[in-house]
Amino acid sequence: MKISLKKLSAAMALGGCVALSSGTAQAFLDGSVGATSQGQVDVTVIIPSLIIIDNITSDITLNFVTGGVEQNISFCVHGILPSTSYEVALTSASGAMTLPDGTATNFLPYSASYDGDNNATLVAGGGLPLAYGVPTTSTFPLTPGLGACAVDNASFAVQVTDLMTAGVPAGTYADTINLTVTPN
Numbered sequence: 001m002k003i004s005l006k007k008l009s010a011a012m013a014l015g016g017c018v019a020l021s022s023g024t025a026q027a028f029l030d031g032s033v034g035a036t037s038q039g040q041v042d043v044t045v046i047i048p049s050l051i052i053i054d055n056i057t058s059d060i061t062l063n064f065v066t067g068g069v070e071q072n073i074s075f076c077v078h079g080i081l082p083s084t085s086y087e088v089a090l091t092s093a094s095g096a097m098t099l100p101d102g103t104a105t106n107f108l109p110y111s112a113s114y115d116g117d118n119n120a121t122l123v124a125g126g127g128l129p130l131a132y133g134v135p136t137t138s139t140f141p142l143t144p145g146l147g148a149c150a151v152d153n154a155s156f157a158v159q160v161t162d163l164m165t166a167g168v169p170a171g172t173y174a175d176t177i178n179l180t181v182t183p184n
Contacts, residue, residue, distance in 0.1 A: 049183045051079035051086060051142070054149055060158050064165065072157035076149030077116065077142060081183045085139030088114045089180045090130040097132045099173035108173040109164045116140025116154040127157060139184055 031037030055076045062069045077086065090112055094100050098107035113127030114136065128138055143153050156179060 047080055049079070049081050050146060051077065051081060051181050051183055052146065053077055053179060053181060055152055062158065062160060064160060066162065068159065068161035068164075070157055070159040072115075072155045074152040074155040076152045077140070077154050077181055078145055078149050079142060079183075080144070080146060081142060083184055084142045084144065085184045086116075086142055086181045087135040087137070087139070087184060088116070088128075088130065089133060089135040089182070090114075091133050091178045091180065093176045099175045101169075101171040101173045106169055106171060106173075108160065108168050111159045111161075111164075112177070113157050113159070114154070114179070115157075127155070135180075135182060 028042050029040040031039040053075055056073060057075075058073055060071050060073055062071050090097070094107070096107075097112065098109050100107050112130045114130055115127035117140070128136055130136065140154065143149055143151075158177075
């Protein structure tokens with residue numbers, strides 16, 4: 001008789017569930033003997049702090065022009081937290097606020113900002129400036145719940161100015177930027 005590993009695992013899991021559920025329950029307060037009896041059990045549900053960045057629908061691609069360039073993306077930050085505020089920190093694969101061109105020598109610096117004022121827009125030069133690896137000190141409103149967000153409530157922008165491009169050769173500069181949101 002052959003039993004596949006999948007069936008054996010399923011049978012073991014079912015047996016484990018039966019074994020776990022076959023114990024006797026002791027009520028917090030036992031009832032008394034009679035025509036009816038009532039016992040009491042306290043029920044406690046612990047909900048951990050949960051937060052998610054959701055609805056990121058595009059990457060940022062900048063075509064530099066004289067005077068500088070900025071582009072933003074909007075998304076939703078929501079969750080179940082003890083408060084309705086959170087902090088944001090920026091990190092990247094390059095280990096700094098620079099975009100490498102694939103060589104070990106050429107990097108394009110950039111600045112970044114974050115806006116969490118629930119209108120999901122970030123105008124040029126607006127928002128809270130982000131420093132590499134440093135959580136923001138300001139707090140932002142959070143959309144409560146873990147279901148789908150109906151409306152984006154945050155935006156992230158990258159800026160490159162003329163000053164930042166001084167001495168940088170022509171090329172394609174790219175990196176993966178991580179935004180980490182943490183409950184306050």
